[in-house]
Amino acid sequence: MKNAFSLSFCVILLTLTSTFAQKKPIKLGVVGLTHGHVGWILSREAKDDIIMVGIVETNRDLAQRLSNKHGFPMEMVFNSMEEMIAAVKPEAVAGFGNIYDHLAIVEICAPKGIHVMVEKPLAVSLEHAQKMEALAKKHKIHLLTNYETSWYPTNLKAYELLQEGTIGDLRKVIVRDGHKGPKKIGVSAEFLNFLTDPILNGGGAIMDFGCYGANLMTWLQQGKRPNSVTAVTQQLQPENNPKVDDDATIILTYDSAMAILEPSWNWPIGRKDMEIYGLKGAIYADNRHDMRVRISEGYSGFKEEAFKLGERDAPYDEPFSLFASVIRGETTLGSYDPYSLENNMITMEILEAAVQSSKSQRTIQLKN
Template sequence: MKKVIVIFVCVLGMQWGYSHEQPIRLGVVGLTHAHVGWILERDTSLTDIRMVGIVEPNQDLAQRYSEQFGFPLEMVYADIDSMLDAVKPEAVAAFNDIYGHLEVVRACAPRGVHVMVEKPLAVSNAHAKEMAQLAQKHGIHLLTNYETSWYASNEKVYRSLKAGAVGPVRKVVIRDGHKGPKKIGVNAEFLAWLTDPKLNGGGALTDFGCYGANLMTWLMDGERPKSVTAITQQMQPENNPNVDDDATIILTYDTANATIQASWDWPMGRKDLEVYGLTGALYADSPNRFRIRKAQGYSDYSEQVLDLEDRPAPWNEPFALFAAVIRDEITLEKYDPYSLENNLLVVAILEAARTSAETKRTVSLN
């Protein structure tokens, strides 16, 4: 008999964003990633960061966003070196194509400017390793932002797993994606590079496979998969002629495995996670919906459902966290989803997945 208990959990968090007498001076590199709206429309009353310059060579796009979000065109520079020299930011948030992330770090690291990029970290192991070497050599923070890092449900899954709530992890299923960039109506500038195999490093495998690789690396405390097996398909050739738009990635570990389902062909958008241990299962169904099932007998189980409040500041959005890390108010755990260690492994998994899909063979990561 299945028992279902619904619990509404209220977490009393701090006000969104931290306050500082001297806000972090933040530069923005690129306006072609649609996630840039997160910083352009951020509450200006927050005093943890202040946007001081923007790099965007596409003047039509800069003009359009200037009118939409209200920043002056005088803030916009045609290239990154000009912006860095003119306004001297302490940190940069990159919202350009993934291939361009390396250029951002090459420009920022020698100047001691911290960098946060949108997921994934890089298009290849070669790019990722050079970025890491530059960050370490020059002592800068290099973070990677994933929307799923803000989810209260994912944090609850992680803490519950580490507390032994369902025993050791055995199987993980992670599903991410939407109908496809063209179907959901992303703007032309974003679509142009998102469906370019060089600039994005692939299609759905890169765009949404990175979420699963990132979360699994976190759940496994940085353990490297023994093998990666991937199958890619092109379900919408008319919309995505040059890249995959559906990918299934299987990761194996000594005592666990993960299936990552990354697709631009779901009927609706989703980012959800299932973790199966020896004695039960943990579910992150949405940003704030968490469930735990405890096995009872052969097929029965008891279930608790928790509707969680958003994570407290600065964990509820990337820019507050970036500022807190720079100010040494937060020290990231080694394989935190934002961390460099985690995201170097993410890129290695994605590269192995691309190789597996191309060669139709399992790739060893030992």
């Protein structure tokens, strides 16, 4: 009886120990503070999934400003990734600097087995993305890309309805993203500096907001690559964006569908919305929470259902919860999930072709 009790106690103790170990927060390092989206992690409430252990930022003035605003100690701020990794040994890193530096982050982290999440887009070019992918696969790390629209409940609902055949076979998708322009909306000087640099950002609005539509379309099409990419860009605010485009239209053709992406720094009202058209109806994902579904009736008539959606369930409600869950092996991303590397390699192929098309003023054919 005593031995049976001892055995049962040991089993319970091992189970509790295993559970505690599994839920131990992932140690996260933040590389760069110049990206305006860094507030996402700096202002995040303390949870048991991720704990920020170090920051890399050479601009001490910027680091001090954000320290004053968000309350992290300046002792957490290091001058290099090597210094931070040696001091605090992060298990994962989130990149919040310029897009050009994403490759360098993976080059340092991957051989050390440190998982990486970067802000969209994955890279400044397909060449950079391919090097990052090779490193991630070689060293078996997770390499994820964060898009705000990945966490929109309306986009998930639209995807599900499309897969269920609610509006019939897909024929056209229109994705519109952007705002008045980084300078007009008052982003920080550090953020503006790299957003409007063709080297550090890979382009202007075509990269900054074109990536959203390319990412969503790759998800909707479950990894189908477009047959062709055609892009036209303009510079409507040369005084604010002298080195890069600030308005773009990108057309993607598929065997039986088309996508029109409209990334712009010239929208009078900020937006991230999507329209999906099938043979029987249309889905309008108007914003994060509001969505409409119209089913055709006759020539121009339709039956409409409106949705007001709440936030997605954890860990799919924000990037850091899902990052931790994926690292722990608790969550496996769906096929061509917007967050996934397989999706974002195709997204980068689309963006590269769009940039080439806009420069050459011709359609780029993609080999399938």
